Amino acid sequence: MFGNFLKNLTDRKPLIHSITNYVTANDCANILLACGASPIMADDVNEAAEITSICDGLNLSLGTLSSRVIPSMLAAGARANSLGHPIVLDAVGIGASHFRLDTASQLISKIKFSIIKGNISEIKSLAIVLGLSAEIDNNINNSTQSDRHKEIPLPSSGVDADAGDTVTREQLDGTVRFIKHCAQKAQTIVAATGAIDIISDGHTAFCIYNGNPMMSRVTGTGCQLSAMTAAYAAANPDDILTAATAAAAAMGACGEIAFERLNTQDGSATYRNYIIDAVYRLTPDELERRAKYEIR
Amino acid sequence: MFGNFLKNLTDRKPLIHSITNYVTANDCANILLACGASPIMADDVNEAAEITSICDGLNLSLGTLSSRVIPSMLAAGARANSLGHPIVLDAVGIGASHFRLDTASQLISKIKFSIIKGNISEIKSLAIVLGLSAEIDNNINNSTQSDRHKEIPLPSSGVDADAGDTVTREQLDGTVRFIKHCAQKAQTIVAATGAIDIISDGHTAFCIYNGNPMMSRVTGTGCQLSAMTAAYAAANPDDILTAATAAAAAMGACGEIAFERLNTQDGSATYRNYIIDAVYRLTPDELERRAKYEIR
Amino acid sequence: MFGNFLKNLTDRKPLIHSITNYVTANDCANILLACGASPIMADDVNEAAEITSICDGLNLSLGTLSSRVIPSMLAAGARANSLGHPIVLDAVGIGASHFRLDTASQLISKIKFSIIKGNISEIKSLAIVLGLSAEIDNNINNSTQSDRHKEIPLPSSGVDADAGDTVTREQLDGTVRFIKHCAQKAQTIVAATGAIDIISDGHTAFCIYNGNPMMSRVTGTGCQLSAMTAAYAAANPDDILTAATAAAAAMGACGEIAFERLNTQDGSATYRNYIIDAVYRLTPDELERRAKYEIR
Numbered sequence: 001m002f003g004n005f006l007k008n009l010t011d012r013k014p015l016i017h018s019i020t021n022y023v024t025a026n027d028c029a030n031i032l033l034a035c036g037a038s039p040i041m042a043d044d045v046n047e048a049a050e051i052t053s054i055c056d057g058l059n060l061s062l063g064t065l066s067s068r069v070i071p072s073m074l075a076a077g078a079r080a081n082s083l084g085h086p087i088v089l090d091a092v093g094i095g096a097s098h099f100r101l102d103t104a105s106q107l108i109s110k111i112k113f114s115i116i117k118g119n120i121s122e123i124k125s126l127a128i129v130l131g132l133s134a135e136i137d138n139n140i141n142n143s144t145q146s147d148r149h150k151e152i153p154l155p156s157s158g159v160d161a162d163a164g165d166t167v168t169r170e171q172l173d174g175t176v177r178f179i180k181h182c183a184q185k186a187q188t189i190v191a192a193t194g195a196i197d198i199i200s201d202g203h204t205a206f207c208i209y210n211g212n213p214m215m216s217r218v219t220g221t222g223c224q225l226s227a228m229t230a231a232y233a234a235a236n237p238d239d240i241l242t243a244a245t246a247a248a249a250a251m252g253a254c255g256e257i258a259f260e261r262l263n264t265q266d267g268s269a270t271y272r273n274y275i276i277d278a279v280y281r282l283t284p285d286e287l288e289r290r291a292k293y294e295i296r
Numbered sequence: 297m298f299g300n301f302l303k304n305l306t307d308r309k310p311l312i313h314s315i316t317n318y319v320t321a322n323d324c325a326n327i328l329l330a331c332g333a334s335p336i337m338a339d340d341v342n343e344a345a346e347i348t349s350i351c352d353g354l355n356l357s358l359g360t361l362s363s364r365v366i367p368s369m370l371a372a373g374a375r376a377n378s379l380g381h382p383i384v385l386d387a388v389g390i391g392a393s394h395f396r397l398d399t400a401s402q403l404i405s406k407i408k409f410s411i412i413k414g415n416i417s418e419i420k421s422l423a424i425v426l427g428l429s430a431e432i433d434n435n436i437n438n439s440t441q442s443d444r445h446k447e448i449p450l451p452s453s454g455v456d457a458d459a460g461d462t463v464t465r466e467q468l469d470g471t472v473r474f475i476k477h478c479a480q481k482a483q484t485i486v487a488a489t490g491a492i493d494i495i496s497d498g499h500t501a502f503c504i505y506n507g508n509p510m511m512s513r514v515t516g517t518g519c520q521l522s523a524m525t526a527a528y529a530a531a532n533p534d535d536i537l538t539a540a541t542a543a544a545a546a547m548g549a550c551g552e553i554a555f556e557r558l559n560t561q562d563g564s565a566t567y568r569n570y571i572i573d574a575v576y577r578l579t580p581d582e583l584e585r586r587a588k589y590e591i592r
Numbered sequence: 593m594f595g596n597f598l599k600n601l602t603d604r605k606p607l608i609h610s611i612t613n614y615v616t617a618n619d620c621a622n623i624l625l626a627c628g629a630s631p632i633m634a635d636d637v638n639e640a641a642e643i644t645s646i647c648d649g650l651n652l653s654l655g656t657l658s659s660r661v662i663p664s665m666l667a668a669g670a671r672a673n674s675l676g677h678p679i680v681l682d683a684v685g686i687g688a689s690h691f692r693l694d695t696a697s698q699l700i701s702k703i704k705f706s707i708i709k710g711n712i713s714e715i716k717s718l719a720i721v722l723g724l725s726a727e728i729d730n731n732i733n734n735s736t737q738s739d740r741h742k743e744i745p746l747p748s749s750g751v752d753a754d755a756g757d758t759v760t761r762e763q764l765d766g767t768v769r770f771i772k773h774c775a776q777k778a779q780t781i782v783a784a785t786g787a788i789d790i791i792s793d794g795h796t797a798f799c800i801y802n803g804n805p806m807m808s809r810v811t812g813t814g815c816q817l818s819a820m821t822a823a824y825a826a827a828n829p830d831d832i833l834t835a836a837t838a839a840a841a842a843m844g845a846c847g848e849i850a851f852e853r854l855n856t857q858d859g860s861a862t863y864r865n866y867i868i869d870a871v872y873r874l875t876p877d878e879l880e881r882r883a884k885y886e887i888r
Binding site: 021022023024026027063064065066067068093096097098099100158159160216217218219220265266267268269270272273 | 607614617618621622625626630631632633634635636638639642643646647660853864865866867868869870871872873
C-alpha cells in the first residue's frame with residue numbers, strides 16, 4: 001500500500017518549505033533530497049509567505065524556537081492554508097518550556113495543520129494545549145495520583161520522550177485511544193512517534209512497528225521524519241493519513257536497513273549517514289516489503 | 297594549470313570569513329578545512345567588519361537570508377573592499393523571493409564583488425537585477441513568447457535550478473554569451489554552476505565538464521563551492537578568474553572521485569562525506585589530471 | 593581513574609542545555625547523544641532560563657555570537673548558578689573581535705563558570721580579560737619585544753590557535769604556570785586545548801597527551817569537547833576538575849581510535865564521523881587504557 005505513496009513522491013518531487021531549527025536543518029534538507037523531494041529553508045518574515053507560495057508543502061518545527069520566526073511561521077501557515085498545501089507541525093520540546101507550549105497553542109489556533117507530530121511526551125503536552133489533560137490520566141498514565149488538578153505539568157525531560165512514556169504493547173490500547181481523542185479534538189492527524197508509532201485522524205489509527213532503538217541516539221531523526229512527512233503528504237494530498245503513515249514506516253524501515261549495515265566499530269555518526277543512505281535507496285517495493293503495521 | 301592554484305591554497309592557508317546560512321554552515325566550514333583554508337563564521341553587525349579585517353577573503357550567501365544579517369553583510373563587504381579582499385556572493389534562491397532579489401540588488405550596488413555565483417536559474421534572476429532581461433530571451437530561452445514585458449518573473453523553483461534551465465552542449469553557445477554579458481554588466485566574474493559550469497569575467501569564459509549529477513542530491517554542494525571559491529581566490533589574488541575555475545573543477549572532480557567510491561548500499565549521505573574526503577585528499581597533480589574544461 | 597567518570601555519565605544520562613553556534617550545533621547534539629547524555633538547544637530569552645531548569649548542566653559558546661542571545665546566556669547562567677549546575681564557557685574566537693572579548697568579559701563578571709575552555713590563543717585573550725597580560729610575556733611568549741604596553745592585541749588568527757601558540761613539551765612548564773595563574777585569577781577551572789591539553793583549577797594541572805593533529809582539520813571538535821565536558825561535569829559534580837580532564841582524554845582517545853580506522857581514501861568527513869562513532873563505542877575500560885596524562 002505504501003509503495004505507491006513513495007512512487008508518487010519520487011514522480012512529483014514536491015518542494016517543501018521548512019522553518020526549522022538550526023540543529024538539524026542540514027539533515028532535514030538532506031533527507032528531503034534523499035527521498036526525492038526538494039528543500040527550501042526560509043524563516044524571515046519578509047519572504048516566508050512568498051517562499052511558501054512556490055512550494056508544495058510546509059514543515060514547521062518548534063526546535064530552537066526563536067521569537068523572531070513566530071510571525072514567519074504564522075505568515076507561511078496562513079499562505080499554505082489559503083493554497084491548500086499540507087502543513088506539518090513538529091512539536092519539538094513543546095513540554096520543555098511555556099514559550100514553546102504557548103507558541104504551539106498560538107500556531108494551532110491560527111493555522112489549520114494537516115499533521116501534528118511529536119513523541120509521546122510531546123503529544124501529552126499537546127493534549128494539555130487541547131484541553132485534554134483528563135484523557136492522559138484515563139488512558140495512559142499508570143500513576144494512581146491524578147495530576148489533572150495541577151498547573152500545566154511542565155517541565156518535561158526536554159526534547160526526548162520521558163522514559164516512562166515508552167509505549168509498550170500492553171499500553172497500546174489506551175495510547176491509541178488517547179491519540180484518537182487528541183486527533184478528534186485538534187481536528188487534524190496526530191502522529192505520535194516512538195518504539196511504536198501511532199498515527200490517527202481521530203477515526204482510524206495506524207500502529208507502525210518499524211524502527212530501531214538506536215535511532216534515538218542520533219539527533220534529528222524526528223525532525224527528518226517531519227520533513228519527510230511533509231514531502232509524502234505534499235505528493236499524496238488525497239490521503240494524508242496514509243501518506244504520513246508511509247513516511248513513518250519508511251523512516252523506521254530505513255532505521256532497520258541502516259542498523260543491519262553497521263560493523264563493530266561503527267557508531268551513531270555512521271548510523272546517521274546510513275539512515276539517509278537508506279532513504280536515498282529505498283524503493284516502493286522495499287517499503288512494501290519492510291512495512292510492519294496494523295490498523296486499529 | 298589549476299594545480300598551482302591548489303598549491304598556493306595549501307601553502308597560504310587563507311582565513312575565510314563566511315556569512316552563510318545555517319543549513320550548510322557546517323559543510324562550508326568543513327570544506328574550507330578540507331581544502332587547506334581556515335573558516336570563521338560571524339554574522340553579528342557588532343563584529344562583522346572586524347572579523348573580515350583578520351581574514352583573507354569573504355563569502356556571502358543569500359541562503360536562509362535574515363534581515364538581521366544584511367547590515368553585517370554590508371559592513372563586512374565594505375571592509376573587505378577597502379582591504380582588497382576577494383568577495384564571493386552566492387546568490388542562493390535569488391529568484392525565489394523578492395526579499396532575496398532586492399537584497400542581492402542592494403548588495404551588488406554597494407559592494408564590489410569579485411565573483412557572483414549561482415545556478416543557471418539564479419543567474420537568470422541576477423540578469424534581471426542587472427537590467428538584462430532581454431538577454432535571457434535572446435540567448436537562452438527557447439520560448440517563442442517573450443516574457444520581457446512581464447513583471448519580474450518570480451517565483452522560480454526555489455534554490456535548485458529549474459529543470460528547463462539545464463545547460464546542454466546544444467545550448468552552450470547562447471549560454472556562454474549570456475554569462476559573458478552578465479559579467480560585463482556586473483563588472484565582475486560570474487560563475488554559473490550546473491551540469492556544465494560556465495565562469496566568465498566578461499571576456500574569457502571557462503566551461504567546466506567535471507561533476508556528477510548525484511551532487512544535486514546533496515544539500516549545500518553549491519554553498520561549499522562558494523566557500524572554496526573564496527579560498528582559491530584569496531590564495532590566488534592575481535588571477536581570480538582562473539582561481540574560481542580551479543575551485544569549480546576541484547569540486548566537480550571531487551564529486552567524480554566520491555562517486556567512484558560508492559557501493560551499492562551507499563546513498564547521498566555517504567556521498568556527501570566522500571566529496572569532502574576527496575577535497576581533503578586532492579593533490580595539485582590529481583586536479584591537473586582530472587580537470588576537464590575548455591576556454592571560449 | 594577516568595573510567596568511573598564515563599560510567600557515571602552513562603548511568604546518569606545528564607541533560608545538557610547548550611547555547612551554541614549554528615555551525616556545529618548538530619555535532620554538539622550528536623556527541624552528547626553518543627557519549628550517553630541528552631542535548632537540548634534553546635537560545636531564546638523567553639525560554640533560556642526555564643530550559644536550564646530542567647537540565648543538569650549548561651554549555652555556552654561564543655561561536656557565531658549574536659547580540660540576540662547574550663541576554664539568553666545571562667539568564668540561563670544565572671539560573672544554572674542558582675541551581676548549582678556546572679557551566680562551561682567555550683571561548684571560541686574570543687581574541688578575534690572586541691565583541692566576543694567584551695561579551696566574554698561580561699559573562700565572566702556575571703556568571704560563575706565551572707570551566708572556561710579555549711585553545712591556547714583563546715586562553716591568552718582570556719588572560720587579557722582577567723588582567724593577566726603580563727603573565728603571557730613572563731611565561732609563554734618567546735618574543736623579545738614585549739607587547740604588554742600595547743592595546744588589547746586583537747585580532748588573533750580567528751577561531752583556530754595561532755601557529756606560534758602550539759604548546760610543545762619544551763614550553764610546557766611556562767604554559768602550565770600560565771594556565772594555573774589564569775585559573776586562580778578567574779577562580780574557575782581553565783581548560784586549554786591543543787596538542788597537549790592543560791586543565792587546571794589553579795592548584796593542580798592535568799596535561800593530556802591524547803589526540804591527533806588531524807582533529808584540527810574537522811570543524812567543531814573543540815565545540816564537541818565543550819559539550820562533552822559539560823556532560824562529564826554534570827554527571828560528576830563532586831570532582832569537576834577530573835571530570836573535565838576525563839572529557840578531554842576521552843575526546844583525544846576517540847581522535848586516535850578514529851584515525852586508526854581511516855583508509856587511504858578517507859579524509860576529514862569520514863574522520864569526523866569516526867570520532868563520533870568512537871565516542872559512542874568508548875567504554876570505561878578503554879578510556880582507562882587509552883588515557884595518557886600526567887599531573888603537574
